[in-house]
Amino acid sequence: MTSPGAPAGGPLAGSGPLIDVHAHFFFADSGRAEWDALNRARFRAGARIGITMHVASILGSWGRWSPTYFASPADTTLGNDAMQAIASRHPDRVRWYVAVNPNDTGHALAEIDRRVAAGAIGVKLAAARRADDPLLDPIAERSGAGGLPILHHIWQHRRRHWPSQDASDGADLARLAARHPAVSFILAHIGGGGDYRHTFAAVRDVPNIYLDLSGSGVDRGMLDDACAAVGAHRLLWGADVTLETGLAKLWALEVIGLTSDELADVRWRNAERIFPRGAFSMEREPGTGNREPALDAARPHPEAGSFGSPFPLPGSP
Numbered sequence: 001m002t003s004p005g006a007p008a009g010g011p012l013a014g015s016g017p018l019i020d021v022h023a024h025f026f027f028a029d030s031g032r033a034e035w036d037a038l039n040r041a042r043f044r045a046g047a048r049i050g051i052t053m054h055v056a057s058i059l060g061s062w063g064r065w066s067p068t069y070f071a072s073p074a075d076t077t078l079g080n081d082a083m084q085a086i087a088s089r090h091p092d093r094v095r096w097y098v099a100v101n102p103n104d105t106g107h108a109l110a111e112i113d114r115r116v117a118a119g120a121i122g123v124k125l126a127a128a129r130r131a132d133d134p135l136l137d138p139i140a141e142r143s144g145a146g147g148l149p150i151l152h153h154i155w156q157h158r159r160r161h162w163p164s165q166d167a168s169d170g171a172d173l174a175r176l177a178a179r180h181p182a183v184s185f186i187l188a189h190i191g192g193g194g195d196y197r198h199t200f201a202a203v204r205d206v207p208n209i210y211l212d213l214s215g216s217g218v219d220r221g222m223l224d225d226a227c228a229a230v231g232a233h234r235l236l237w238g239a240d241v242t243l244e245t246g247l248a249k250l251w252a253l254e255v256i257g258l259t260s261d262e263l264a265d266v267r268w269r270n271a272e273r274i275f276p277r278g279a280f281s282m283e284r285e286p287g288t289g290n291r292e293p294a295l296d297a298a299r300p301h302p303e304a305g306s307f308g309s310p311f312p313l314p315g316s317p
Contacts, residue, residue, distance in 0.1 A: 011050025191215030
């Protein structure tokens, strides 16, 4: 199946700009020998789908050197180094978030300043602290000052505390967004599982929260209900790690009654509005925007201890 507007052999999602606001990449310290193959697969799938730009983050070592949702300062820095390097190598198709842990305010703010100067266009918060916790206020203030949207990891209705993370739901994010009305918040993966109807009710009247459509869930009626709750002008297309379900949602958006302008809003125009001006311009120069840090894929991580060195670079497929 291809999009009704797609030419034969063209992108599966049809022609026109398409921004994935929720992407991830891997690197040598991710603890996965196939990390490079995964990154290459994302680019291949993105090209086949028709993704114009992947807006991505790396959450430290993805749990190898410190817990994924409670990454240490050194681990957070390492992940951001890797993300910056990927963006530097692919300025035509990658933009990036600086990932931070709000439990260390000083390090988080310093990382935001340093990475924005190097080309980051948004901030990524995972599950190191509940969204409505006051520790997030300095990060939101700094993001607002720089015109940076915040992509926040969200459970669709948190019913209890879960181990190894301080998970947030839509109601938690709504309280933070109400305290910072000038900041755009991206509520992550409404298709990530859970009661998305709880989310829609919680954020319906919070105009600076945008819903990211990513996640593996493709429930019939989810997109219709999202549009009814917040309107197409507050929806953002994203795939997270399951690009196939992201494509399914793009096809579904074409048959739920959206106008061509509303489809363009979801595909790319809403993202263009909430990210810094010019963030998706092809004229961004690697030497001034996405400067690549000095990365040595074979250097030991400062927290490796007895676990040894990172995986070596695999050969090209």
